[in-house]
Each structure stands twice: as C-alpha cells, then as structure tokens.
Amino acid sequence: MIHALRISLAIIALSLLASCTPTTGTKIAVNQSEISKIKSIGVLVKKDEDFSVRLSREEMSNTGAAFGLIGVGIEAAVRRSSDKDKEEQIKPSLGNFDPQAPLTERLRFHLQEGAIATSEVTDGGEKTAADAILEVTVRQWGLRRCPGPAPEVVQAGFNVNGKLYRASGHATVWEREELYLNGDCRPWSMFRSEELANDILPRALDALATKLVYEILYP
Amino acid sequence: MKRLIRHFIFALALGLVLSACVFSNANVNLAYKPVEGSKSPLSTVKPLKIALVVEDQRPIAERESIGNKRNGYGSVTAQVKSNSDVLTVFSDALKTELGNNGHTVVADKEPLYDVMLRVQLKRYWTDSVIHFWDVELVGTINSDFVLGKRDGDKPILSQPGQGTFRESRQFVTDSAYENVLNGALSEFVRNFSRDPNIIKALQQAGQTATPM
Numbered sequence: 409m410i411h412a413l414r415i416s417l418a419i420i421a422l423s424l425l426a427s428c429t430p431t432t433g434t435k436i437a438v439n440q441s442e443i444s445k446i447k448s449i450g451v452l453v454k455k456d457e458d459f460s461v462r463l464s465r466e467e468m469s470n471t472g473a474a475f476g477l478i479g480v481g482i483e484a485a486v487r488r489s490s491d492k493d494k495e496e497q498i499k500p501s502l503g504n505f506d507p508q509a510p511l512t513e514r515l516r517f518h519l520q521e522g523a524i525a526t527s528e529v530t531d532g533g534e535k536t537a538a539d540a541i542l543e544v545t546v547r548q549w550g551l552r553r554c555p556g557p558a559p560e561v562v563q564a565g566f567n568v569n570g571k572l573y574r575a576s577g578h579a580t581v582w583e584r585e586e587l588y589l590n591g592d593c594r595p596w597s598m599f600r601s602e603e604l605a606n607d608i609l610p611r612a613l614d615a616l617a618t619k620l621v622y623e624i625l626y627p
Numbered sequence: 628m629k630r631l632i633r634h635f636i637f638a639l640a641l642g643l644v645l646s647a648c649v650f651s652n653a654n655v656n657l658a659y660k661p662v663e664g665s666k667s668p669l670s671t672v673k674p675l676k677i678a679l680v681v682e683d684q685r686p687i688a689e690r691e692s693i694g695n696k697r698n699g700y701g702s703v704t705a706q707v708k709s710n711s712d713v714l715t716v717f718s719d720a721l722k723t724e725l726g727n728n729g730h731t732v733v734a735d736k737e738p739l740y741d742v743m744l745r746v747q748l749k750r751y752w753t754d755s756v757i758h759f760w761d762v763e764l765v766g767t768i769n770s771d772f773v774l775g776k777r778d779g780d781k782p783i784l785s786q787p788g789q790g791t792f793r794e795s796r797q798f799v800t801d802s803a804y805e806n807v808l809n810g811a812l813s814e815f816v817r818n819f820s821r822d823p824n825i826i827k828a829l830q831q832a833g834q835t836a837t838p839m
Contacts (some may be wrong), residue, residue: 431794432792432793433793437662555749555750555767555789572783576814587791591789614823615823615824617821618823619821619823622668626665626668626670
C-alpha cells in the first residue's frame, strides 16, 4: 500500500516537474562576450525525418478529446493518415532534394558574411579545429498549414533545433528551437511541381540560415 | 461507511472548486519585455524615420477576446481577455524594437518620413490542444507587413510575419495564457527584427532616404 502511494507521489512529482516546458524559442541565450571569443565555427546539419505535410494535424480540433484519451489518439491517427496521402502526392516533385547540404552551405555563407571562419564537420565534430560547433537538427521540414480560414493552404516550413557549443568540452553557449515559415501560402496541390525543390525550399533554407546566424550574432 | 461518504463529498467539493476555474474568463496582462541593451540586425540599417501604421484586421469574432479556455474534453468553456488594448501593446512593442535599434517612429501624418511600415494584424490568439500526455498551449500572432516609400506607392516589400510560442503543460492556469501570449509577442518582434527580407527592404529604403 505504502509502495503504491510512493509510486503515485513520484508520478505526480514527475508530472509537476514536466509541466510548463516551452517547446519554441531561445532556450540558452548567447552571451555577447562569449560570442566575441568565437572566431571559427564548424557547421554540422542533421536531419530527424524526411519531407512531411502538416496540414490536417495542425487542425487538431479537440473533438477527439471529447471521447477521452483514446479519442485523442484516434483523431491524431486519422489526421496523420490524411497528411500522409498528400505527402505521397507531392514527394515525386521533390526529386532527390535533401535540406542538409544546402542548409550547411547557406549557414557557412552567412556566418562568413559575419566575419566568422567556417568549416564543415562530420557527426560529433571531435576532429575540428574550429572554436565552436553549430549543430542544426532539422526536426521536421516540408509544408505546414497556413493560418486563416482558407482550408488546404500550406507554406514551406522548417522546425529546427540550433545549438552552438564549444568544440572543446562541448559546453552549450546557445540553443534555440526555431520554427521558420516562409509565408508563401498556396493550396497544397500547387506544390506538386519542380518549383518546390528548385526554388521554394532553397529560398526558405537561405532565409532560415540567415535567421539562425542573426540569432547568434545578435542575441 | 461514514468515512467513505465524507471522502466522497470532499473529493466532489474539491473537484467542483477546481473545475470552477474553467468557467471563468482569464484576464491577462499583455506586455513586451525587450532584452536590456540588446540590438538586432535592424541596428545595421542607417537610422530611418519610420511611419508605423498598425491596423486591426483580426476576424470580428477574435477582437473581444484573445483566446479560448477549454475543459479536459476540449470544449470551450470561457474566454481569455486582455486587461489592456491589444493593438496598443502590439504597436508599442514594434515601436520599442525600432527605437532600440536607432530608428525614429513618427506618425504617418508627418510628411517627412523615409519609409512607411504598415502592419496588418491578422491574429492574436491563444488556444490549447489536448494530447495524450499533456496539454499544449499555443500563442500565435500573425500579421502582414507592407513596407513602402509612400502610402499608395508600389510596396518595396509585402509579406506575412508570425510569432508562435508553444508550451507543454500538465495543468493550465490563467497565468499560462499570459505566458504564451507574451512569449508569442517576443517571438513576433524577434522574427520581425531578424527577418532578412525586412532588413534588406529597410536598407533599400535607407539608400534613398533624406539625411537625419
């Protein structure tokens, strides 16, 4: 009985500790004196998942919640399936597009514009001669629902985690969850063209890279 | 048996007291808190006289309140209301950011401005989504930016802007709504002042501006 009570208390304590977790914005703000010491940055871009469409999932209506937790699960599954269908229709126009290489290139370009020497590093960055590593993990990328009453309208979006850490010791000096949306809203079916891979996504990646570099250089 | 009934009544009363919060409106204090001494890339643009015009283009249904309060089943039970004028808070936040970066915000009626920044507010809203393990609270601000030399001229820039702040919570109190809305405003201003297109457009406007 006492054991069960302890477990219950532990669960309550854990849920209280887990409450109020921001999932966007700056988690660790860079210190101006810290950034002035960093003269060279190694850039490492990782990717968690492939192209996705988040249209129906962004419209979670709370209808499922009326039927309890199982209802929430069912609604989420139905919406995921609807998004998956659209993904499959758009994927052929993407060709071999992968955001990792262009984002690495654009980050290096904009850091160099900010008078910081850059290099490309492989996973871990142990062998780099740079002062710090900028590790950007693309958590989710693709097309996201646009705000407003118009249904089925999406824009290019990248949800990334950016982290700058010292190459020696790996102490994190900056971390941010960035949700970049390019604002070019169109019906989802209009993205079934080569323009997506040749123009829309590369431009969005350039703007994202600029934004991330600005976040570091202007804390 | 008596003890069991006492426990039941106590649990019922506690449940009623806690759930009562869901049915009353949340009144929040909206505020923009800039980081002390912080500069953004806006400071790299030559100082400009900017006529800032903020227009309320939110849907009529979203002007009286700034969010929904929901119960555990996802039904809307009450509203989130601002203690101050939303448009004033929003406009002041942009003015503060421009001012902190060396620009002067003037009235659009003043004839000698370098550039006109028209900000059309489309959404200023908080809502919650119930997930399996937690409740996700989302604060969203959406707007359109139109930047031009003079009102009526072809704009140098016309694009949407956004600020989103999300928090995962187990319990949602009134202060949680305030927190996500103020977080969204901070993110909005941050995105505005670090947007490469806006910086470029202001630089372009600055090239032909009259010296201050």
